[in-house]
Amino acid sequence: MKKRSTTNQHVRTRTDHATELAEDYVEAIAEFTEKSGTCRGVDLATQFGVTNVTVNRMVGRLVRDGYATTTPYGPVELTEKGRKLAAQCRRRHEIVFSFLLCLGVDSATAAIDAEGIEHHVSTDTLAAMKAFVKNSGGRGG
Amino acid sequence: MKKRSTTNQHVRTRTDHATELAEDYVEAIAEFTEKSGTCRGVDLATQFGVTNVTVNRMVGRLVRDGYATTTPYGPVELTEKGRKLAAQCRRRHEIVFSFLLCLGVDSATAAIDAEGIEHHVSTDTLAAMKAFVKNSGGRGG
DNA sequence: TGATGAAGTTAGCACAGGTTAACATTCTGT
C-alpha cells in the first residue's frame, strides 16, 4: 500500500470541521420549517443543546455564507443554496444510516454513528454504501 | 424507529472533535518513534501541515492530558496511556480502511475517508466492519 | 571556538464555537 500524503488530508479534515456544523444547522432549519412552518432560534438552541447566543452567532454565519436569511427578532429561512444543502445532507444521512443498519449495527448505535460519519463520506463511498444497501434488499432504508 | 434525543449526540460530536486531533497526533508520534527512534516537533509539523508553533501547543496539550512527555528542545515521547491510544487508533484505522476497500472504494478515496470516519466509529460499528472484512475474504487488510 | 542554520519557544493576533450577564424586543393574557 502506497503511503498517502497525509498533509493535505489533515488540511481537508480541518476545513471539513468548519462546514459540519453549518450542515447540521441547515438540516435542522429545514426540518423545523417543514414541521412547524417556521424555524426560530430557540428551536435550534433546543435541538443542539446550546444557548440562544450560540445559535445567534451560527445563524449569522449561515447568513454570511449565503445559506440562510433572517430579520431581527424574526425566524430563520433557508436560501435556495441552503435548501439544496439540506436536501443533500438528508439524502446522505439516510444512506449512511441505512447502510449501518444493513451492516448489522443496531438502530440506536447506527443513529449516533451516522451523525458523526456522514460529514466525512465522499461521493464515491456514499455510492458504494448505496449500492450495498440496494444489494442487501433495501433493509433499513 | 424510536426518535433519538438529538441533543446529546450533538454534544458528543462536539467533544469528539476535541479528541480527534489528539488521536491523530498520538498516532503520528507512535509512527515516527517507530520509524526513526524519536519524534521531533518538526516531524509533526510536516506531517500535519502546520507550523511548529501549533505543534508546540498541541504537544503541550497532550502532555497536559497525560498522553505524552517531553523536555524543552527535546523529542516527544508517548506515555503508556499514549501508546495504548495510538495502538487502538491504528487498529481502528486499519479496520476502517480495509472495510472501505472491501466495499469497493478505491484506495486513494478510502484513505481519505478513513481519516475522517475513523474517529466517529463506535465499537459496535467497528466490529461490524471487521466482520464484513473477514467475510469478504480479508481483501484490503 | 564561534558562526550559522535548524529547531524550539514565546508573544500576540484571528477565527470558530462555547459560555454568562445584561439589555431589548415581541408576544400573551388579564
Place this chain on the structure above:
DNA sequence: ACAGAATGTTAACCTGTGCTAACTTCATCA
C-alpha cells in the same frame, strides 16, 4: 394598555486551533 414571560441581541470572556514575528537554544562544521 400594560406586566411579565419568552425570545432575541449585544458585550465580554474562555478554550481550541490556526497563524506570523521575534527570540532562544542546539548542533554542526570550518
